[in-house]
Amino acid sequence: MAERRIRVLVGKPGLDGHDRGAKIIARAFRDAGFEVIYTGLHQTPEQIVSAAIQEDVDLVALSILSGAHNTLLPAVKEIMKEKGAADIVLMAGGVIPEDDIPGLKAAGIAEVFTPGTSTETIVGWVRDNITPHA
Amino acid sequence: MTLAERVLDGDIRAAARLMRDIDDRFKSAIEELKTLYPHTGNAYIIGITGPPGAGKSTLVDQIVSAYRKKDLLVGVVAIDPTSPFSGGAILGDRIRMNRHADDAGVFIRSLATRGALGGLSRSTTDVVNVMDAMGMDVIVIETVGVGQDEVDIVSTAHTTVVVMVPGLGDDIQAIKAGILEIGDVFVVNKADRDGADRTARELTTMLEMKHPDPAGWAPRVLQTEGARGVGIEALVEEFDAHHIYLKESGALQRLIEERNAKLFADTLREELFETVFGAIKGNGKYDEILAGMRDKSIDPYSAVQEVMAGRAFP
Ligand code: B12
Ligand SMILES: Nc1nc2c(ncn2[C@@H]2O[C@H](COP(=O)(O)OP(=O)(O)O)[C@@H](O)[C@H]2O)c(=O)[nH]1
Ligand SMILES: [Mg+2]
Numbered sequence: 001m002a003e004r005r006i007r008v009l010v011g012k013p014g015l016d017g018h019d020r021g022a023k024i025i026a027r028a029f030r031d032a033g034f035e036v037i038y039t040g041l042h043q044t045p046e047q048i049v050s051a052a053i054q055e056d057v058d059l060v061a062l063s064i065l066s067g068a069h070n071t072l073l074p075a076v077k078e079i080m081k082e083k084g085a086a087d088i089v090l091m092a093g094g095v096i097p098e099d100d101i102p103g104l105k106a107a108g109i110a111e112v113f114t115p116g117t118s119t120e121t122i123v124g125w126v127r128d129n130i131t132p133h134a
Numbered sequence: 135m136t137l138a139e140r141v142l143d144g145d146i147r148a149a150a151r152l153m154r155d156i157d158d159r160f161k162s163a164i165e166e167l168k169t170l171y172p173h174t175g176n177a178y179i180i181g182i183t184g185p186p187g188a189g190k191s192t193l194v195d196q197i198v199s200a201y202r203k204k205d206l207l208v209g210v211v212a213i214d215p216t217s218p219f220s221g222g223a224i225l226g227d228r229i230r231m232n233r234h235a236d237d238a239g240v241f242i243r244s245l246a247t248r249g250a251l252g253g254l255s256r257s258t259t260d261v262v263n264v265m266d267a268m269g270m271d272v273i274v275i276e277t278v279g280v281g282q283d284e285v286d287i288v289s290t291a292h293t294t295v296v297v298m299v300p301g302l303g304d305d306i307q308a309i310k311a312g313i314l315e316i317g318d319v320f321v322v323n324k325a326d327r328d329g330a331d332r333t334a335r336e337l338t339t340m341l342e343m344k345h346p347d348p349a350g351w352a353p354r355v356l357q358t359e360g361a362r363g364v365g366i367e368a369l370v371e372e373f374d375a376h377h378i379y380l381k382e383s384g385a386l387q388r389l390i391e392e393r394n395a396k397l398f399a400d401t402l403r404e405e406l407f408e409t410v411f412g413a414i415k416g417n418g419k420y421d422e423i424l425a426g427m428r429d430k431s432i433d434p435y436s437a438v439q440e441v442m443a444g445r446a447f448p
Contacts, residue, residue, distance in 0.1 A: 003158060003159075004154075004158050005158065005221070007154070026224050027224070029222065030217055030220060030222035030223060030224045031217070031219075031220045031222060032220065032222060033220045033221045033222045034222050035216075035222060035223045035225065035246050036222065036223065036224045036225065037225045037228060037244050038224050038225065038226045038228070038229065039228050039229060039232060039235075040226070040228075040229035040232065042232075043232060043235075044236075046235075046236050047232055047235035047236055048235075050235045050236055051228060051232075051235045051242070053146055053147055053150055054146065054150055054235075054241055054242055054243060055150065055243065055244060056147075056150035056151055056153065056154040084147065085147065133151065133154070
């Protein structure tokens, strides 16, 4: 019978070629039983939000190691609001200085994970915080 | 407004949510599909199959561009396998189609097989119907392509495209039986690689032996380079030719009727199973049968006959 499966978009915004982390996260999510839409490298915030809407994901999980997190992540959240999709949770990970995290959270990014975090911790956070759309 | 009404009103989020309800087998989705059904039947449906890595997603991306140039609305349904271990999936076909993400004239949906074996998901036909009702002129379905018997695509699409790559060489004889029967159009992609001409020639010879009827549709072999967009115009022209053939020969009507019959039979099968199984689980009969099989006082075949004959369900 009817049972929701968590759907997550994993992608990399901007001009950032570091995709190992994103792939590891995508695999961890698959192994946790989630359906992962992997959009790959070089996504604009607009493309990410459009894809998230068409795929009806519960969570957008972005990986950024380029240093451009302070502009890209809030931009994604803004476009979500413009397109009536602010209910989709946005999380991020990668090389992101601790000092930047409070500002990102204030901009609506739900959680940020930095290098060295175990995938168990990340999957656990998703299970605890994501309830699939009714 | 109901989801279906919102879909007909052009609401993208509603369409995406309805597809999810269909995929997650929500009962409510059936009601919405009822509303949409009268608005379906207008889209031209293309199915793309072929082994992993042959370039299906890359070709879909190019085909979408070609139809967008003609100002047609395009839907894409891309299917990837569910992991049998976790039930999760990585759906990666979108990687090749990202440039269309922003285009309001394109709607792309990734689906996981969720245990289905015929190359599609159980939800594919209904998801296609939602796209059809949304007003998509062309809908392209990319199958899993893991070399299973990808037969479902034939009853779902109007035109079935089989994508192969050069270098099959002598192995071409080993191409799975059945693949020659299902294709309306054959593509040798990666034509930039050695052996493309030879593969195309061998394939053509095999097809000529299979399709001796000059009055019917004779599938041709086309060469493409998906990555550079070479040969796409000719490919889309071939689709158009096949679509016209289907309409003029009456084959389209036959396909539509087969598709309707299949959708009815599939829905009936599921409803019957759910009703009967739900009833015997609810009234204890199922546990009785399990116990009976355990001590060999009943076999599964007799148990089913008993359930059916005894109307052990309402
Ligand atoms: C490997 C590597 C490369 C490889 C990348 C290969 C690939 N395909 O990924 C190569 C050699 C190509 C490379 C190139 C460059 N790199 Co480099 N690279 C690294 C390095 C050493 C490791 C990154 C890595 O793969 N780690 C392993 C993965 C598994 O870890 P991770 O991505 O951090 O992921 C973990 C967490 O961050 C988190 N996570 C990550 N993403 C996400 C997403 C979500 C949603 C969640 C929840 C969690 C999460 O979970 C993971 C598990 O814990 C880092 C230094 C470092 N120690 O981080 C530099 C580093 C990222 N690179 C850097 C630079 C500068 C570059 C170059 C610009 C160098 C140059 N001048 O050419 C180029 C740019 C390439 C490009 N096109 O973008 C800098 C970035 C500086 C910054 N951000 O300010 C770093 C930090 C090195 C440094 N200290 O200066 N690099
Ligand atoms: N050399 C070459 N590579 C191609 C061509 N078309 C696609 N590819 C590459 O083949 C790989 C697999 O393509 P993809 O579309 O994902 O294949 P799919 O698994 O069948 O969907 C990608 O790296 C493509 O860039 C082509 O015409 N020539
Ligand atoms: Mg593909």
